[in-house]
Amino acid sequence: MIKKLSLLMLNFYQKFLTILSYGSCRYHPTCSEYAKLQFEHNNILFAFYYSIIRILKCNQLFDGGFDYPCVKKDFTNIVFKKINVKYWYIPTKTNKNYLIIKDWEFKNGTTR
Amino acid sequence: MAQQDNPTNKQDTQKRILMATLLSFAFFIAYDFLYVQPQAIQQEQAAKIKELEAKSSGTATTNTVANTSTSNSSAPQVVSNVSGNTAPISSDIASSKIISSITTQNNIITIDALGRIAQVTLLQKKYVDEEGNQIKLFTPSQLKPLEVRFSNRTLNDEAFKTLTTASDATLNATTGAVKLTLTQKLSTLTVTKILTIHPKGNYDLDVIVPNGEAFFITPGFRPDVLADMYADHGALLTLNDGTLTIIEDEDLDKTTTFSGVQIASAFDRYYATVLYNTIDSLELSVMADSESNPQIFIHGKNKLELKGYAGPKNYNDLTTLDPKLSQVIEYGWFTFIAKPMFQMLQYIHSILGNWGWTIVFTTILIKAVLYPLAFKGMVSMNKLKELAPQVKKLQEKYKDDKQKSSMHMMELYKKEGANPMGGCLPILLQIPVFFAIYRVLLNAIELKGSEWIWWIEDLSLMDPYYVLPILMGATMFIQQKITPNQMQDEMQKKLFMMLPIIFTFFFLWFPAGLTLYWFMNNLFTVAQQYYVNTIFAKEKVKREKEHDEKSHNRANNKK
Secondary structure, X not given: OHHHHHHHHHHHHHHHHHHHHOOXXXXXXXXXXXXXXXXXXXXXXXXXXXHHHHHHHOOOOOOOEEOOOEEEOOOOOOOOOOOOOOEEEEEOOOOOEEEXXXXXXXXXXXXX | OOOOOOOOOHHHHHHHHHHHHHHHHHHHHHHHHHHHHHHHHHHXXXXXXXXXXXXXXXXXXXXXXOOOOOOHHHHHHHHHHHHHHHHHHHXXXXXXXXXXXXXXOOEEEEEEOOOOEEEEEEOOOOOEOOOOOEOEOOOOOOOXXXXXXXXXXXXXXXXXXXXXXXXXXXXXXXXXXXXXXXXXXXXXXXXXXXXXXXXXXXXXXXXXXEEEEEEEEOOOOOOOOOOOOOOOOEEEEEEOOOOEEEEEOOOOOOOEEEEEEEEEEEEOOOEEEEEEOOOOOEEEEEEEOOOOOEEEEEEEEEEEEEEEEEEEOOHHHHHXXXXXXXXXXXXXXXXXXXXXXXXXXXXXXXXXXXXXXXXXXXXXXXXXXXXXXXXXXXXXHHHHHOOHHHHHHHHHHOOOOHHHXXXXXXXXXXXXXXXXXXXXXXXXXXXXXXHHHHHHHHHOHHHOOOOOOOOXXXXXXXOOOOHHHHHHHHHHHHHHHHOXXXXXXXXXXXXXXXXXXXXXXXXXXXXXXXXXHHHHHHHHHHHHHHHHHHHHHHHHHHHHHHHHHHHHHHHHHHO
């Protein structure tokens, strides 16, 4: 529920309100994109926590740059077949923690 | 989001521009509506309890049934009966007759033949309406302050037909407090109101109703001088636990009872009529009139001691009466920033003595505090100007893929050790600060009738010649021009260029004080940017010169 609502608000922001704050984010992916990924992949509380931390860090006192969301994930029941890649899970040094990189070439089903 | 903007789909783009425009408008007002929701829930809950109580005591909520029970739980329904029938009829006979008139330093209070405050006329020079008349707070047809109603139906009917006598017809309270006794002799008991009116125009009130008869007294319907959509108006209660309840006009559908109330205020944008007792808290009911506007009725039995005030919500005046009274000035959501903001403005004003200059100075102050951050951002932004060709190449290459281009851009920034972006946090922080200033300037009576320079005669009203909004728009436009940005999306670019126009239009009817703030804010941003740009240009020249010299030297050495 909250997850869906948050994602809806984030999409809405990215579509319509982003011009008010255009080109201000110091990170890649942008704060809104980061938050979206967090809400898509993470526990809701963690998603809020990391998104807020990210926004707090998004100012002149921090360097900015690349900062991908990192989530804990347990891969079980892996089915091997040909798929469209939407996200890349990049394993980190910590066990079961993965960086998420969205595949920008992924076309959501039929659009374009 | 990679595919969010498809440049080939023109119609969609236009639709979005329209949507975004509308939404940016809606955004400004939306929080006012959002603000009401929590209270609506609260009211609903209270109403539910009320309903249960009504059922248990077996009384119907019809208007015609008189309820002679004096128990507290059924009392509010009686009040609603009373308002439905009795008050409008009686108001004709008694309200035209003035039995007493009290002059204080700040106002003239008149009392009608039912022992109610008929009118409060403000005497200070700045409180005049557009025709130059001194402002009168109340609308005669509305519920009047200090009207007493009874739970007992027959008693109530009698009370609205019986005239009140006053101890004095005219009183002068300009030099010291005066006492006025209002007595209403009913067949079974005598209602006594003892008013002590102070030179400032506030009053103490003791209401004595013998025989344990349950009665209600009201601070009256809110003043109706300036009640518009820009600021809240309605009823405000502060409770013992420090919470604030606001019931906006046209928003109340069921009578609600509150206990532990310290201050009960009915207010418009600048003025309020208040009854309070911050020591022994009050129990009261808020009841809807025919237009769902709240009317406050304080419950009383035997004797009720109150303090009252009807006049402008002027911070200093209110706090001298009682420090807690400053709570009746409400700024909505952002009170926690708005209140300190107001205190700062007030302090600066006490030094400068002019609200216009106070606003200008405050803007400078805010800019100065944020200067180090802004400077850093501007410098690194300028640094990147030199990378413009590379950036452009990247943009060309990833024209259709925003995220990808932003990724490559970030790579470039990293290589150059500069990040031109201001960050999301500063922008998000600006929003509450702006709203706080907006609410302060909108609600502060102190700004009323305060002039600035030349054509601005009242900072609380809109600029009559639209000079400030247009200047605001112009500076915003310049600011956009002078600030380097790499917006790539055509639709967003267009919309971005439209922003100054949208803002100008939006600010046309805003109070001049607020427009002044925004204009000054833009002006200083432009000045700052210009300053940084020149410094940078100079440095660039210097660097090039050094570079030239070096190569020159090298050339010489070779020789």
